[in-house]
Amino acid sequence: MIVYGGGAPEEGGGGGVVLKKGPWTVAEDETLAAYVREYGEGNWNAVQKKTWLARCGKSCRLRWANHLRPNLRKGSFTPEEERLIIQLHSQLGNKWARMAAQLPGRTDNEIKNYWNTRLKRFQRQGLPLYPPDISPNNHQQQMYPQQPNTPFSPLPSPTTASSFTFPLLQPPSLCPKRCYNTAFSPKASYTSSPTFLNTHSPLSSYQSTNPVYSMKHELSSNQIPYSASLGVYQVSKFLGNGDCNQNLNTGLHTNTCQLLEDLMEEAEALADSFRAPKRRQLMAALEDNNNNFFSGSFGHCGSSNNLFSLQGLTPKEDESLQMNTMQDEDITKLLDWGSESEEISNGQSSVITTENNLVLDDNQFALLFPVDDDTNNLPGIC
DNA sequence: AATGCAGCCAACCGCACCGGG
DNA sequence: CCCCGGTGCGGTTGGCTGCAT
Incomplete structure (x- = not known):
């Protein structure tokens, strides 16, 4: 038997709790968020044991991943x-x-x-x-x-x-x-x-x-109060964190513009020998560009620390979340993007575009993500 | 006003993979 | 080696909404 709607789960005939299906209620979301805050992600089947939730682990994981976890961006794709x-x-x-x-x-x-x-x-x-x-x-x-x-x-x-x-x-x-950084390729x-x-x-x-x-500026769940400005479901009441709103506000941009930073962090984590000067050069170039690269698309890159206050996650937890989002193969692929495109386009320069059509050609991209000419790998990554 | 359709989205399901016992 | 639980991923479905007819 499937229990629909809110309320406590019923006991099944076999003695086990009948798992609930269907849309999540606010109370369920709050409970799940509190569970993750206390026990962290993973071990989703334990949610059913440690809380009153009558949801299967898969359902919990999905709900968390798609709706409750911090740093989620909602709304139309840019x-x-x-x-x-x-x-x-x-x-x-x-x-x-x-x-x-x-x-x-x-x-x-x-x-x-x-x-x-x-x-x-x-x-x-x-x-x-x-x-x-x-x-x-x-x-x-x-x-x-x-x-x-x-x-x-x-x-x-x-x-x-x-x-x-x-x-x-x-x-x-x-x-x-x-404004283009003149250090970039003149092809810019x-x-x-x-x-x-x-x-x-x-x-x-x-x-x-x-x-x-066309753009639609807000797409929200019909089950949970959703704040377009905050970009997350408002569970702060439950979490007792009244200060999170400001952080959330900046978090939208921070998280999104984190892509580049994540790439670098991930690359460094994967390869200790990643050359620091290159990274500094890149970051300096970005600074010189007055945050116009990527920031036009992804907003200003503030400290990601302000996200850590979300739902009680520690910086370490948040970092691990982000680190887990990208596999080394993905990085390599993405980093190879520029050179690969050039390779298959018979020397023609492919481009990466950002909002308002800031164009990065292969040379620029290669500057940002240098690839070893011989191995076609990142320096230090075999 | 009723109906049909398309878009959108949440959520479920089945399968595969992985690690521990 | 096998089994099993946990987890992740991709496919699919069903409900809601807005719009056109």
């Missing part, structure tokens, strides 16, 4: 995130968890839902899933049959646009100007709208008609 998802999907396929590891604060479920919706819509409209400059790996060929009107090539053709960017949410003329340039307004680009027809690029 254009940069969408771009990254598409790029990652072209390389990883339906590896939602690994994709989520590259998108701080986003869950695999979110990404999966986003992609499935996109897939459904694009297939119905007969549109290609990938922009011209993103060619899916071979496994994608099998996973998603080629659209009849979109010639598929495992490698980009020489004529493929190498600097595709996502449509702006505002006209290019309204984009705030960016604004990617002008004609790149994606190119009439040959299937995406050019998307932006005006396809709602995928």
Whole structure:
């Protein structure tokens, strides 16, 4: 028997507690959050034993991971995130968890839902899933049959646009100007709208008609009070932490812009011999750039310590959470991104774009994430 | 106003993997 | 080596909402 709705679980005929299914209640969320605060993550099956919750461990883990854990980002994906998802999907396929590891604060479920919706819509409209400059790996060929009107090539053709960017949410003329660090490659340039307004680009027809690029600023659970400004469900009452609001406010940006920092931290953790001067050089470059790199997309990178107050997590716990979000293989892949793109594009420079079309070409990316020319690995990483 | 449809999202399910006994 | 519990991941489903007809 399945017990729906709130209230205490009923005893099953066999003597065991009948596990509840369905939507979570506020009380359940608070209980689960308190459990994690006290015992930490993991051992989810113990939740049922140590609390009154009649939820299976898997359900608890899912609820925590997708809704209760700190640093979650809620709301629509930004254009940069969408771009990254598409790029990652072209390389990883339906590896939602690994994709989520590259998108701080986003869950695999979110990404999966986003992609499935996109897939459904694009297939119905007969549109290609990938922009011209993103060619899916071979496994994608099998996973998603080629659209009849979109010639598929495992490698980009020489004529493929190498600097595709996502449509702006505002006209290019309204984009705030960016300051570029002159230390970056002279190839650095604004990617002008004609790149994606190119009439040959299937995406050019998307932006005006396809709602995928529209923004919705808040998507909240219908079960729990959700604060758009805080980005988390408000369980502070239960946690007795009235001070967390301010931290949460900054936490949104902090967490998101943490991507780069996480990359560096992870790389350092994986390879002790990671050369410090390079890192300093990178960080100095970022400083010189007046926080315009990534910060335009991900906000200002403040101290992540202010997140540790969330739900009573200690810095160590939080750090471990973040460290666990990315595997070394992921890092290598991401770090290889630039060089790999260049390799497969016959020398053409691929780019990474950020909000308002700050463009990083391979040279810039290589500056940020130097790769050993011989081994194609990060220095110190074999 | 009623209906149908699409989008969105939470949550469940089954499977695979891993580590400990 | 096998079994089992815990965990993670990906696929799928069902409910809610908004919009168009």
